[in-house]
Amino acid sequence: MSPRPAGSSVPQRRRRRAPLRLAAALLCAPVLAACTVDPVNRARVGDESDVHTGPMRIAMITHGDDGGFWSIVRNGAQDAAATLPEVTLDYQGSAGDAKLQSEMIKAALNQGADALAVSAPDIGAITSALAEAEAAGIPIITLNSGSDLLETLPNVITHVGQSERAAGVGAGTRLAEGGATRALCILHEENNIGLQERCAGAADGMTENGGEVINVQVTGKADPRSTALEIGAAMQAQSPDTVLTLDPDIAMAALKEVTTRDVTLATFDISPDVLDEVAAGSIEFAVDQQPYLQGYLPVSFLELAVRNRNEVGANSIVATGPSFVTQENAASIAALSDQGTR
């Protein structure tokens, strides 16, 4: 939120030219439709003279906090920026506050960002900020959540993340192939669409192979002790052969209940404890969405977009998951987890 530093000539030039370019794009689009190779990218066409050389700034503004998951995303982004010459990374997380995220994006644009990476769980709240980015004509990549923007914003090149539905299908199919017929899907948060999608996907994967999935809502992380006993009670009520949790902490809470009952446990996302248990064989597998890639790839894709006009993904998402951590690869991934890259 600090004012743009004096003497940064590149951003000033960009800003002054932005309305002109937008007007040109608007004129060009209907009249000279043929002049655009790809209509989605019309705002940037006709700018060959503007190929970027010298220092560049990439802003990555996420809705993340400083927790385990997002610190790996940030490590990925920082590592990518460190390998690229003259690239400065401006990483900020709004900890779930969409309005703050909107302000952060606007501030980053004022400071002269040449490219923008955003996670967008709440697209409506950051629409105006993204419109400013769009007007500035800079390339945008969404990460982790917000793949819908790929359809609606011309400057969005691609989305880097995991489709929760696809990840759920992957987990469900894998469980069914391992012989599961009746699985509990443990929802540990209310009103989280991503978690619902995972369970729905798992149900798709299981029913295709003749199994079924029952969703169970539990208290969650505020009271893991109660959550563990609730999972135990639900197992007694539903007698499943498999339990699928959507969070590593919940997986650890479920573990004690599961091992006394000869039920298979699998989970989404990884933590050091979960990796230990996967290596020991008490957790069947963990679905990893590879947060490091969600930080690393947008930075490197955006650098290519600004410097070399490359566009990755052909207008669809770049999937970072599901990747499966099993007993075979758990030990090697645990070593990397200690470094904060897995």
Next chain:
Amino acid sequence: MATTAPAPTQPDERIRHTPLWRRMLVRPSVGALIAAIVVFLFFSAMDTTGTFNSPTGVTSWMSVSASYGIMACAVALLMISGEVDLSSGVMTGSTGLLLGLLISEAGMGFWPALAIVVVFAICIGLLNGLLVTWTRLPSFIVTLATMFVLLGVNSGVTQAITGQVRVGGIDRATGYSAAQWVFGSRLDSSWPLTVSVGWWLLAILLGTWVLQRTRQGNWIYAVGGDKNAARNVGVPVRRTKVSMFVTVSLAAALVGTINAVELTSVSAGQGTGYEFYYIIAAVVGGTLMTGGAGSVVGASLGALILGMTTLGIQYAGWDSTWRFTFFGLILFGAVMLNIWVRDRAGGSST
């Protein structure tokens, strides 16, 4: 406080005779007892698995109730003395996290770490109590501030030290096996009666003894009933209230320790929002929001209702997305029943 005078040989006609059943029914906890029985019968009837009222089921929901119950006993004492503590839920997380950090990051043994946690809990209790009595601000405001400060500290400190939002590895502490026996043992896997239930019973006995049999207990009722009247007859109002805040913090340390030992890891969000469950348990059990009346037995019955509902919904196989709606209806019903029973039985109660 019903007193049982030695039965005179010649009944004094000036004293109205109150039958035993009526004296029992006006006790604040009886409404909660009836509500608990109704909830028990309800979920026994709804049960699809035949487990809810089996030994396995009973011990399961007793274990869930225990952490509510230990806190509800302390919170009831504080509420009787006329104050509330909104930081009590978050404190169960703070104390667990501190224990975990001292063990896994500072490499301390379990028992020295626990001693520091106890000192920390006493300090937070003193802070809450002294701020309330010195500033004369409502405890709602003061402890709301403490709650938010602790909430930030919980996740900020944990992330700064571990780089994650959780602390693990508590089972690697020296002295853990003894600690597990004291705080986290379980009778049997199919009979999940945890030692936390024992701690809860201890809290009930201790709380009841203090309230019914000690001078401190009379003071607690007095300061909550009428602070000025209490001060005029020489009750140390400030000391009584501050000691109740410390009691709640110590109870939170106990629950935080039980959680940490049972699960061997603590996440930063633990306990957030739970202060309301403790208050609800106390109120369902007949503790007045305004202070001066209540009992730890009643609060414990309230906690039992919360625990039975949490697991009862799972045993019933209901769509658990609706659990909060069930919660609200059952709690409202329990309070209404409580009031109705007391009005029918006693006319004027409290």
